[in-house]
Amino acid sequence: MCRNIKTLFNFEPPVADSEIHEASLQFVRKLSGFHTPSKANEEAFHKAVDDIAVIARQLMDSLVTSAEPRNREVEQERARERNLKRFGPQA
Structure with a gap:
């Protein structure tokens, strides 16, 4: 579903709040279809x-x-x- 959402559990050091926020943001972006919501949807989005x-x-x-x-x-x-295996070397 969201390729940008990374596994956050069982890492040392433990997951930071900023990482959880970023994953949550990616999830809401995917669900809503908005990268940046309109003013009308901004409050609900955040x-x-x-x-x-x-x-x-x-x-x-x-x-x-x-x-x-x-x-x-x-x-x-x-x-x-x-x-690298999937996409090859990047130029």
């Missing part, structure tokens, strides 16, 4: 982002796992390798 961020934070705080936390740099490198 309220949805804030509401989803609160729920996402609650989710992140309540999830448990016995798996070792993932390393952000390692995961970013894996994503780069997948992209």
